[in-house]
Amino acid sequence: MxxxxxxxxxxxxxxxxxxxxxxxxxxxxxxxxxxxxxxxxxxxxxxxxxxxxxxxxxxxxxxxxxxxxxxxxxxxxIAHPRFLAYVQGPPNGIGAYAEAIAAVLNQNCNLWQISPAANVIERSVMDWLTGLFAMGPASGGILTSGGSGATKDAITTAIANRRPDFRERGLQENRAPLVLYTSDEAHRSVVKAATLLGIGLANVRAIPTDAHFQLRVDLLTRAIAEDRAAGKEPFCVVATAGTVTTGSIDPIGPIADLCEKENLWLHVDGAYGALFVLADSTRDALLPLSRADSVTLDPHKLLFAPLEAGALLVKDMAKLRAAFAFSSSSSYLTAIDDAHLLDYMDHGPQLSRSFKALKVWAALRTFGVGTFRSVTERCLTLANRLGAHIAAAPGLELMNPVTLTAVCVRMPGRTAEAHAELLTRLHEEGTAMLGPAKVNGQPCVRACVTNHRTTEADIDLLANRLTALAAL
The missing domain is CATH 1.20.1340 (dopa decarboxylase, N-terminal domain)
Structure with a gap:
């Protein structure tokens, strides 16, 4: 060399x-x-x-x-069929090759002029994703590093939409504090984003959930009224389609009704669950996401793209541009407008952006949408199979309704330490990799079937081993 x-x-x-x-x-x-x-x-x-x-x-x-x-x-x-610890599946078979091609081409997906083909591919992916939820002709979006980044960008857009002078004045002046609402089952990325954007923890409301771990709309309504009476300014609700612990889906329709009445931005964190819209058995529960102002979802989950590939969908692309487009004094960044192409640097926080869309586009082209529909349905079926095993097993307690693919199981009477030891034992003996969880204050272990390699035999092996260990 x-x-x-x-x-x-x-x-x-x-x-x-x-x-x-x-x-x-x-x-x-x-x-x-x-x-x-x-x-x-x-x-x-x-x-x-x-x-x-x-x-x-x-x-x-x-x-x-x-x-x-x-x-x-x-x-x-990660690609082991009994890796069930997180909402993270193995990459699909074409992903590594698409990543290699993207590295060879090394497109910077900020200005369309320097990445025209990549620009069209990203737009086609985003058009398909927004089309899954019938978000409308003004909708669109942008690929991100993941759900956390997409949620932060959505809340940024919500702030800019609420306060058009946000760019000039920020949140530093003496005005009514903006308040954001989410559930006590929401992902930590929501609170993290609100903190990083200057909203402050004191202005984030974690609304309690019901027996099915869904945000209670009655308590949300009351909290909004109380904040208005206290001189604060409610501006955004973040609902969840697939809570990370139990896979619950918040009542999106009633929440959307309330947001329309109260003039609030509705963001739905669907990083885990939104793409279950592909499955017949869960489609109807997720179609109300069409009413959201913005949606987070992760192609690196149920489309099994290699990390990283998140996505932010918005009902109105003009609002995304209003939040992120800045005029530049750098002549080298100027570009010619084109009705069919986008400068993605004006629709998100990044200038340098990798060609993430290729691995998503490649998978949809290589395997076909129907394959992903079948895989998502299969993951749901396997999770329900595991849930049924646990519900029927002596010495085990199913801790959540199996809405999507998260299955939380507890050994009643055992300590938190005993549940941690159970995880370690399952790992060390090679049975499966599960994760820790806490449901209703009780320690438990959690399996999440978002793995296209998992089979019925894998589920039965895990269920039988859990039953045997609970009997010791």
Whole structure:
């Protein structure tokens, strides 16, 4: 390898391609035999951290040897069929290749002039996503790093919509405090976004939920009235379609009715659950998202795109642009307007943006929408199968209605420590990787079936093992 060049020669490219193909094939074929959770050997990891970078490059062969020998043994096997710990599925089969092509093309998806094909692909993906919810002809959106970023951008848009002078005056002047409402089951990203945007924790209302972990509209109505009477300014409600612990869907229709009456921005955090609109059994519960002003969803969840790929959908793209478009004094950023293309830098906070849309577009083209409809339905069926096992098993308690694919289970009478030990045992013996949870104040463990590789046999193995351990 030429020490002054950053380009692989033809022979090196061929060898890198061979090694990559060998690695991906070996990894795919060995998934079920790999440990789900790695042995995080602290000494080995410390050596890897402390190792200096070489002055002279080691070459392609050494890089792939490092991947196989020093990285993979200490990575979580996300693609294992019994990785059920989080709302994170394995990548689809085309994702890695789409990522490689995106890296080769290295498009900066900020100005359409420097990424015209990428621009069209992102718009086509966003048009398809907004079309799933019939959000209307003015709708659109932008791909983001994930649900947290999308939610923060949605709340930014809601603030700018409420206070058109927000850009000039900010939230520093003596005006009525803006108040945001969500549920006590909402994802932490909502509170985090409100804090980072200057709303303040004191102005975020966590509305209690009912027995099905859904936001109580009666208490939301009361909280809004109380804040108005106290001289505060309600401006936004963040509902959830798929709470992270139990998978509950807030009553979007009644919440939308209230938001229209009170002139409030309605954002729906559907990072986990919105894409279950693809499944026949849950579509009707999610179609009311069409009434939201904005929606978060994650293609890196139920479309199984490799991380990262979140999305923000908005009913009115003009409002997104009003929040994020800035005139520039930098002549190199100027562009020609085109009715069919967007400057995405004017619809989100980033200037430099990677070509995230390619891996989403590639999956929809390669496998077809129907495959994703079948996979989402299958995940729901498997979760209900697990829930039914648990509900019928002695020594186990099902802690939540299985609305989507989150299944929380408790061993009554056992301590929080006992439930933590249960997780460790399941991990170490290779049964499954689950996550900790707390439902109604009770410690439990949680499986989330958002894994296109999971089978009925995997679910039965886990259910039978939980039953056996509960009997000890």
């Amino acid at each position: 030429d020490g002054t060049s950053l380009i692989l020669n033809s022979a090196e490219r061929t060898r890198a391609a061979e090694l990559l193909a060998r690695f991906t094939d070996s990894y795919e074929n060995s998934l079920t035999s790999r440990p789900i959770a790695p042995d995080a050997d602290r000494e080995t990891l410390a050596k890897l951290l402390a190792e200096p970078f070489p002055e002279e490059g080691l070459g392609v062969e050494a890089f792939f040897a490092d991947v196989v020998d020093r990285l993979v043994p200490y990575t979580t096997t």
